[in-house]
Amino acid sequence: MSKRILYLAMSLMLAFYAGAASAQQLSLAQISQYLNGLQTAQGGFTQINQDGTLSTGQIFIKRPGRIRFEYNPPNEALVLASGGQLAVFDPRSNVPPDRFPLNQTPLGIILQDNVNLGRERMVTNQTSDGTTTTITAQDPDNPQYGNIQLVFTANPIELRQWIVTDEFGTQTTVIMNDLVTGGSIRDQRFNIISEMRDRGF
Template identity: 80%
Template sequence: MTRRIFIFAMTALLAIYAGAASAQQLSLGQLSGYLNQLQTAQGGFTQINADGTLSTGTIYIKRPGRIRFEYNPPEKSLVIGQGGQLAIFDPRSNQNPETYPLNQTPLGIILQRNVDLGRARMVTNQTSDGTTTTITAQDPDNPQYGNIQLVFTANPIELRQWIVTDDTGTQTTVILNDLVSGGGINDRKFNIVAATRDWRP
């Protein structure tokens, strides 16, 4: 009887371990596939800024190449990625938005038309705690642009969080809340020219 209990316990432990191991085995191919099928998505986000302050708002994604962060009051900032550019609208400024090449920011990695995380030197680290899989990715040809750390859950695979480290070493964390994929998003939301014309901080 004791031996039976021992064998049963060991079998149960092995099953638990196998389940955890399975959760740990999200491959780069699976994660690439998930990002490539994520054509549109929207939801809330909480941003932890480099100085420790918090911002909240709504995020819109339309791959390839388009993203929009609408920040809630009192911040009221706006960030739009479209047409290979990333535009930052600052309510404290009366000037046109600052713009940067999107492919020179780590966000450009996940907004590419075809994400291939298995590409040589793109993923520099991959870990799992049995619940989440975390990878750190960079532009393999231009690592000086910084990197993005992506956190995924499994069953189904979902992107939950990212940490962008820019070319100055500054880190910004974005935690996604109730990100819903699919559905139509009007292209005007990603129109930098229209947003510049309509911008009222």
């Protein structure tokens, strides 16, 4: 094979692999469509905290506006979002949960009724390694609330991980384990008032 033909063949191969890799990068429209179509989901999760400690548990999502993190022992904490509120239950405390407006937390970005990542200043970074697409999103009107970095795979599109950076710069990583979409999840799982009543508050 002549050098010219060999060079041409190598160029075509490189172009093919580059095209295959770039084809794995998801567009913001594709990611928005995936999130808007994600009505319910549940599975396991592993959480990496700011101090490097690990927590595990089960996650339940029911869009719009609802999410539940059940932590395994010895943690046994509970985080609930519904009714526009995010509540953090600490089993070591005898006081009611800390509550925050959901739209003032980065999680509110993916739980809102209509996710539109194409909004100006919402996505501040987007990268792809040929296998995953990572975006960093914030509330474009209130960037001081922090941001959420989301990692997706393609074919099919799946949310695999996120990193929440809150208003104080604290980072929390959540890695999904066997997230199953679809199916029925009772609204009661996300009822903050009912959970408070069950815990004697």
